[in-house]
Amino acid sequence: MLGKVPVQALRGINLKVESGDFLSILGASGSGKSTLLNLIGALDKATEGKMLIEGTDVSTLNDNQLADLRRRIGFVFQFFNLIPRFTARENVELSMAIAGLSRSDRRKRAEELLETVGLRERMNHKPTELSGGEQQRVAIARALANNPKFLVMDEPTGNIDSKTAKEIICLIKKLNEKKAVTIIMVTHDQHLASQSKRIVQMSDGLITKEIVS
């Protein structure tokens, strides 16, 4: 739904993602990839069809159950979506605070995660004091905080320069290969897509091509 006019963004998609997968979704603007990603990230509900996560149909869940589910999905946004008044560490801690972790536990884990994404030195800086790439790394650390089943990334390199984008790609790849994090990613970036194990091409709400490397 966009405004009051119903738009059919997806028109019959059949997609299965296995644990440990690294899937890229490619497509032009308006091809429906963001809508698909919002469904996968449990931010939206499908009007028709089924969206199963570990066998549970998301469209049957109520608001509370959806919130619980979101805690186990790591979402990385194109525009980072960090809370501006919080430092990098506090932003990472926030998702754990929402999950109900104790202060000491989440502080320890936030520091570990920021170390993983290479931001240990910058963890007491606020988003405005960080570069785009650094902000995106904070967002990735935040997404990983609650040990998610999978990471959902919406154009993770869409708003950063190409040099930083390479670092982010490396980081994502490392997470998938070394830590066995399942990744589902929407991108325009051919280079980034080529790093993934599977590429799905979308057009007009349909999957038009699938490449398995």
Place this chain on the structure above:
Amino acid sequence: MKAQDILSYSFGAIRLRKLRAGLTTLGVVIGIAAIVALLSITQGLQATITRQLQTGFATNTLIVSTGGGFGGGFGSNAEIGSAADSGFKLLINATQTINNITNVEMSMAIIQRAGWIRFNGTDHILTIVGVDFADYASIYSSIFVAESGVIPSDPEDETIVIGKRVSDLYNVSGTVEVLWTNATTLPPRNETYTGDVTAVLKEIGGFSVGGPSDSGVYIPISQAQSFFGTEECNTIIVRLRNDDTATIESVSKAIKEAFSDQVSVTSATAVLTILSSVFSIIQLFLAGIAAISLLVAGIGIMNIMIVSLMERTREIGILKALGMKNRTVLLVFLCESVVVGLIGAVIGIASGWALANIVAIVFRGGGVIMGNQAATAGGMTITPLLTPTVATLALIFGVGVSAIFALYPAWRASKLKPVEALRYE
């Protein structure tokens, strides 16, 4: 999310907009301060008046007067039955009739006239009261007491006893002329009574109904009779053997019957009852007015919360995307408002209390001497009274109003759809 995390999240959001939060808090502060100040002043005033009435107007006394009660004001409300003004005269020797009534211990007559004293060539308008010094001192044993000098025992002497305020303000001592204008002769003539000030009363403070006051000038009743040229008195103070309601009622009835319903009888208990109900109404009224300002503050809170909600739509989207439940979003917003309400209420109670004390100090400096017939207001001492009940209610009220007005914005925040909230610019 843990309660302490919700609280610290809300605090963070408040700190981010200090000026806005400060102004919102100020609204609550003004509302609560107004309520607390008004209530503590009126409660203090009530306590002061009640206390002074109880000392200056013993519970076992009745005041008998002609016609429409005594001293105007609340006296006319408090009388038990009213007598028509039909030229009836209450004479000094009526005390003999009253003394014969069962349960009456004693009674004494009082003659009062507006007049002035002349000292060192200066005139000061005052109330001149003729009383039997011995009887007066016996009925008002705690307040008709000399601070300096001696209250004269021989009623035939030309003596004067003055209130503390008369002494303090006009520095009166030695031989003094007391005057009043006799309008029964043509042309009206100023009558003069010359006497020695033999005693200054100790300070009584504030109100006195029937009893002695700080601004009174007292002369022996026998002297007053010839000075004022009358056998008529203004009031008769009756002391009963006890202060049972039954005794008060039966004696009041008996006195009225004895004078064919031409007199009115006032009891201290009745005055106190009326007084406390009048004060309840005043308090309710003032608190109601103050509550309106709190209502305005509440609307201010709602307004600010809605603006804040719009500004933070994206933030709410993020929180929901991270798995925050609707209920927690609601609590985060409510908590912000409750914190504002709580801080506002605490500051409001403190500043209301301070305001009440400032008003009390300003009041204390003032005060006037009135040439009134019976009720005399001296420098009224109000001690503001803040009961724990009022403080607690003010706190609950402040926090409650903040929470209620934040409920709608918080509910709207909690119902936002994450996808739409994240799309919001």
